[in-house]
Amino acid sequence: MEKIQSQFIKFHDAIRIDFDGSQPLRDKRDLVVGDLRDGLKRVFYSSYTPSFSYFNQGSYNLATGVQPILYEDYDIDVGIVFNFSKNSYRPVQVKEWVYHALNTVAARTVEIKRPCVRVQYHKNAAKWFHVDLAIYSTDNYWGNELNHIAKGFIGSSEDKKIWELSEPFKLKELLKSKITDSSDREQFRRIVRYLKRWKSYNFSSTVTGRPTGIALTACCYNLFTPQKYYVYSSYNYQYNDLKALHNVVTGMIGMFTWNNQISVKLPVQPYNDLFEKMTNNQMLSLKEKLLVLRDTLSSAWFSAVNELDPLSACVKLRKVFGHDFPIL
Structure with missing residues (x-):
């Protein structure tokens, strides 16, 4: 089991990306935010320009980001x-402000989508990175701040x-309150990252129907429990990512x-x-791919527990996770 766990940790280190540890990502975010501030001044042509604050959300807020695979x-x-x-402005009206404020640079395209405004950058005629700006308003209701997101x-x-x-802001708070131990939360984040890489490797980014990162995260939130195994040589317990992932996949x-x-x-x-945007056929395809993942994890688990052939187990795991999963 120790050999398989060490390979999972190597895999995690290869695919993880954290906002705090990536200056290029922070620079890209700050570039767009700065351009938005300047662009809004041009849009309004007056002394009054709506002010805003910003925050990281999604995988970078939850520390579950993964490196994109080739062509993503x-x-x-x-x-x-x-x-x-x-009540001050219509939601799509505010999105149009953001669109016009940012749609001024040849190296990027700006698109108003239902949940956000997407700023897409290109490099050498290929997609390089994109920033999804979720637009919120804020109300103070009896001393409590309420946020509303612009849809449409x-x-x-x-x-x-x-x-x-x-x-x-609440999802991160819920995660901390549900998984109180920081090391357990780290295992939770690893499981989310494994599933996200599995999704990227097994579902094409050019077609609809693959599960979203937040959907996989919510499944882990509902199903994850910390898993460990006893190491006789050191007389202590170590985390067992293979079993934790198998349990989540089986639960899904x-x-x-x-x-x-x-x-x-x-x-x-x-x-x-x-999962509401997935069709019946897409849900069936998701289930079939999950069954393959579960069976692969089961086979790897059998080999790891019985110390039969850890190399064979790693080869099988690479087939569902891609070439970033290391071979012994």
Whole structure:
């Protein structure tokens, strides 16, 4: 088991990316945020320009980021919180401000999407990195700050152009309260990263139907329990990532209904179903790929526990995780 665990740790070190440890990512975020501040001044042509604060969100906020594989680009998620009430402006109107403020540089394209404004950079005619700006307003209600995210785009029907109640800061707090031990949380983050790399390796980025990172994270939030094994040579317990991952994957398969449907809610506002955009066939494909992953993990687990052939186990794991999974 020690050999397999060491390979999982090497794999994790190869695929992980943390915002705090990546100056290039911080520089890219700061570039877009700075351009937005300057661009809004041009959009308004007046002494009054709406002010905003910003924060990292998504995988960089939860410390579950992974390096992109070949032909995929870096994804940076940033929350932009404007200092006005949702009743002050229409949601898509605010997104248009952001679009016009940033759509001024030839090296990037800007697109208003339903959940965000995407700023896509290119290098050598290929996608390089993109920054997704989630746009929020903030209200103070009886001393409590409420945030609403702008949903919709220009072509949306009016009922889809909404300010939706959101809790962008609460998910990290929930994770800390649920998994109180910091080392256990590190194992949780490793499991999320393994699943994200599995997703990237097994689902094409050019087609719809692959699970989102937040959907996989929510599954781990619901299913993860810390797993360890006893090391007789050192008389202590070590983390067992293979078993923890196997348990989560098995739990995900068990969440499918008899007709191969899966539904997982975001554990904070707006509590939306994170698989709702997947079709029946896409959900079935997800289940089939999860079954392959589970069986591969089971086979590797059998080899590791019985110390039969750790090399063979690593070869099998590489088939589901890609070439970043090391061979003994």
